[in-house]
Structures are given as structure tokens and as C-alpha cells.
Amino acid sequence: MTAPVTLQVNGRTATVAAEPDTPLLYVLRNDLALNGAKFGCGLGQCGACTVLVDGQPVRSCITELASVAGRSVTTLEGLGTLDNLHRLQRAFIAEQAAQCGYCIPGMIMEAKALLDRRAEPTEPEIRDALSDHLCRCGTHNRIVAAVQRAVREG
Structure with missing residues (x-):
């Protein structure tokens, strides 16, 4: 059942309506237009989809959306800006x-x-x-x- 899930992404509150088991990677790319994290293997083995959740690296292709509700997610886009790179x-x-x-x-x-x-x-x-x-x-x-x-x- 699709239900709204709220999380912090790159310092901003984001609420998305998605199935709780939707991979975080899909939400980042498809719903929030954050394309830094890449789909590589879909099995959490290659690392192309790595983001930080509460400061810890996670493979977003195998991380369910429900598991990050209310938590802080940082993607590559959240590290710096074009004018002020990390x-x-x-x-x-x-x-x-x-x-x-x-x-x-x-x-x-x-x-x-x-x-x-x-x-x-x-x-x-x-x-x-x-x-x-x-x-x-x-x-x-x-x-x-x-x-x-x-x-x-x-």
C-alpha cells in the first residue's frame, strides 16, 4: 500500500508516496530527481548507489524506503555546490x-x-x-x- 514517507534529504524535508519496500535509490532518482547515486548491480555489491544515512554509508539500491523514514539522507548533491565544492x-x-x-x-x-x-x-x-x-x-x-x-x- 502506497503511503507518504517523510525523510530528510540533503538537509531538506522530503515527503514521497511510495511502497514501503521501494528501494531508496528509486525514490532519490525518480521522485526527487537526485541522480548522483547510480544503479549499478541492484544487489548492493558494486557501491555505485552509496549514500549516507545518518552519516553511515548504505547501498541505496537495497535499502527500503521505510527504513529511512525520519532519518537524514545525504547524496552527492548534498555535499557541495558548483560554486562551493566539497x-x-x-x-x-x-x-x-x-x-x-x-x-x-x-x-x-x-x-x-x-x-x-x-x-x-x-x-x-x-x-x-x-x-x-x-x-x-x-x-x-x-x-x-x-x-x-x-x-x-x-
Whole structure:
């Protein structure tokens, strides 16, 4: 049964009418026009759909809408603006960490959660945090360099 669900998305209140088991990813993309999170595998295994829920990274393709009711969701669009990019966004651009860019929103959101937990992670900690994210283009080294740059530029 479709019922209104209210959540906080990027600091704003959003109410959507959807089935409670609708994947959060679908609501973000289809109802709220937030297209940063990508549909990759649909099984929560690739990381392209990663967003933060109450500051914790979650795979939005397997997160039911009902489970985030009343909670805070942050997507890539909520990190910065075109005029004031988040330090991770600036670092990913500076390091040219994206080729196709499909995995990058999920990587940035996972990196954001890491930096929120640990201000100066080591390279192995960065690699470990991002190890479950798939990048078919093979820009893993540039992605790690981008996170390291964001740490340095704090």
C-alpha cells in the first residue's frame, strides 16, 4: 500500500508516496530527481548507489524506503555546490580520478564517511574502505590519491 514517507534529504524535508519496500535509490532518482547515486548491480555489491544515512554509508539500491523514514539522507548533491565544492569533490577533479565517472559518486560518499570517522586515514585504511566499490575503468590509484589529497587539504 502506497503511503507518504517523510525523510530528510540533503538537509531538506522530503515527503514521497511510495511502497514501503521501494528501494531508496528509486525514490532519490525518480521522485526527487537526485541522480548522483547510480544503479549499478541492484544487489548492493558494486557501491555505485552509496549514500549516507545518518552519516553511515548504505547501498541505496537495497535499502527500503521505510527504513529511512525520519532519518537524514545525504547524496552527492548534498555535499557541495558548483560554486562551493566539497573538498572530496575538488580532490577527485584535481586528481582526474574519474574516467567514465559511474562509480565516483559512491566512492566519494564512502570516502566522506571514512573522513568523518577518521580525519587522517592511512593509505591501507583508504583502500580498505573503498575495497567493496567496483571501478571498471581501473582508476583505483587515482581515487586513492584523490582521497589522500582531500585529507591533506583538510
